[in-house]
Amino acid sequence: MITRFLTNVNLRFNPFSPRSKSARLFLSLIPPGARANGLLIQSKMLPRASKEPATLEIKFKDGKQMHLDLDKMRITEVTEELDRHSRTLARKEELTGN
Amino acid sequence: MPPRLRLRPRALLIQRSPSQHSLRHGYASLATATTPAPPIEQTIKSVPPVLRYPPTQPPSHKPPEVRKSQLHRQYQSVLKASPLILIFQHNNIKAVEWMGIRRELTAALEKVDAEREKLGQELFADGIKLQVIQTGIFASALRVVEFFKPGESALDHAQYPTDPTTPTSAKVPNAQNTPDDETFAHGLSRKAHEAASNKKLKLELEPLLSGPLAIVAFPSVSPQHLKTVLSMLSPSPDFPAPRRKVNPGYHEPEIQAGLQKLMLLGARVEGKVFDQEGTRWVGGIEGGIDGLRAQLVHALQSVGGSLANALEGASKSLYFTVEGRRMDMEEKEKGDMKEE
Numbered sequence: 001m002i003t004r005f006l007t008n009v010n011l012r013f014n015p016f017s018p019r020s021k022s023a024r025l026f027l028s029l030i031p032p033g034a035r036a037n038g039l040l041i042q043s044k045m046l047p048r049a050s051k052e053p054a055t056l057e058i059k060f061k062d063g064k065q066m067h068l069d070l071d072k073m074r075i076t077e078v079t080e081e082l083d084r085h086s087r088t089l090a091r092k093e094e095l096t097g098n
Numbered sequence: 099m100p101p102r103l104r105l106r107p108r109a110l111l112i113q114r115s116p117s118q119h120s121l122r123h124g125y126a127s128l129a130t131a132t133t134p135a136p137p138i139e140q141t142i143k144s145v146p147p148v149l150r151y152p153p154t155q156p157p158s159h160k161p162p163e164v165r166k167s168q169l170h171r172q173y174q175s176v177l178k179a180s181p182l183i184l185i186f187q188h189n190n191i192k193a194v195e196w197m198g199i200r201r202e203l204t205a206a207l208e209k210v211d212a213e214r215e216k217l218g219q220e221l222f223a224d225g226i227k228l229q230v231i232q233t234g235i236f237a238s239a240l241r242v243v244e245f246f247k248p249g250e251s252a253l254d255h256a257q258y259p260t261d262p263t264t265p266t267s268a269k270v271p272n273a274q275n276t277p278d279d280e281t282f283a284h285g286l287s288r289k290a291h292e293a294a295s296n297k298k299l300k301l302e303l304e305p306l307l308s309g310p311l312a313i314v315a316f317p318s319v320s321p322q323h324l325k326t327v328l329s330m331l332s333p334s335p336d337f338p339a340p341r342r343k344v345n346p347g348y349h350e351p352e353i354q355a356g357l358q359k360l361m362l363l364g365a366r367v368e369g370k371v372f373d374q375e376g377t378r379w380v381g382g383i384e385g386g387i388d389g390l391r392a393q394l395v396h397a398l399q400s401v402g403g404s405l406a407n408a409l410e411g412a413s414k415s416l417y418f419t420v421e422g423r424r425m426d427m428e429e430k431e432k433g434d435m436k437e438e
Binding site for chain 2: 024028045
């Protein structure tokens with residue numbers, strides 16, 4: 001997963017729901033130094049009884065926001081979705097010669 | 099010319115002798131072989147039973163020498179021995195950060211123990227460790243602990259010495275050295291494996307057991323220690339982190355960076371599963387088990403008082419009724435006397 005272009009990650013999930021697995025795996029995919037490099041991560045854990053779906057809100061460096069419903073997605077689908085935008089950003093960065 | 103066949107007088111002798119023998123005794127079956135009688139010791143005493151495997155290593159279903167079997171055994175013992183287990187998820191914590199977190203945690207727990215030592219209470223700091231676990235093996239060990247209830251141990255099938263003169267009185271299980279034997283009922287036995295691999299049984303903790311996990315196991319439910327661990331590892335308004343002035347080591351950037359990546363998922367308290375709030379509630383019990391006992395005694399005392407009042411009330415009212423009746427009758431008698 002390309003995390004270079006993320007600035008904000010906002011997660012809400014209920015750890016006791018089997019559908020929130022991809023939310024937890026997403027957290028484990030963030031590299032160890034990401035927080036030190038300016039990525040803001042907020043994870044809110046819901047109580048056990050709540051039926052709220054797991055959601056992910058993401059902001060990219062170019063200001064694009066994404067809302068993903070993690071309940072119905074596998075972790076590979078989540079990374080695909082994010083990487084699609086990250087790759088365009090990476091290409092732009094390459095072309096401007098930074 | 100000498101003859102080609104040499105005469106071997108000795109060979110002839112041997113060849114001839116059995117034929118002579120058979121001629122002498124008619125049947126071989128009737129021949130009496132003289133075997134020496136067993137020594138008198140053997141006929142009086144029975145043979146001692148033999149244990150066919152090392153007593154600490156009964157044969158296991160999976161090969162016992164591999165790492166995962168040993169981890170399985172270790173996790174089972176952790177699960178059986180600790181009534182309170184906190185479950186954390188760790189997201190790419192570096193080794194340096196782990197080191198710092200563990201150091202601060204042990205320092206804080208030792209402080210708690212020093213306080214408890216003054217009061218003469220039990221000490222648990224040595225038994226409380228932050229441990230990264232292999233999730234799949236831990237889940238399997240939990241299934242064995244929850245679903246496998248061995249009714250009898252291998253020793254129930256032990257050979258008892260039938261004669262008091264047998265050389266040993268030790269109970270030795272009468273089991274073979276293969277995992278196929280039905281009598282084995284330890285955690286790694288085939289029976290345990292079969293009980294745990296029943297797909298119909300579901301663990302309450304199952305959704306939590308995925309991804310990278312770490313546990314803190316407590317040897318006893320001690321809210322005081324739990325409070326310390328919660329305030330160190332997942333601070334909240336109820337359990338505030340130690341202040342910078344009190345504990346400057348805790349606020350080092352390395353440790354703080356590590357703690358950001360550590361999330362409390364839930365807890366297993368005496369077989370029951372609690373979420374974050376439930377865990378905090380357990381940590382918030384004042385005075386631990388002694389405090390709860392005091393509350394119970396207080397409640398029972400107040401109930402007893404009211405019960406005594408109620409019972410007393412009935413007898414009092416009865417007394418008043420009877421007394422009233424007596425007075426009444428006395429007055430009547432007096433009235434009768436006057437009339438006479």
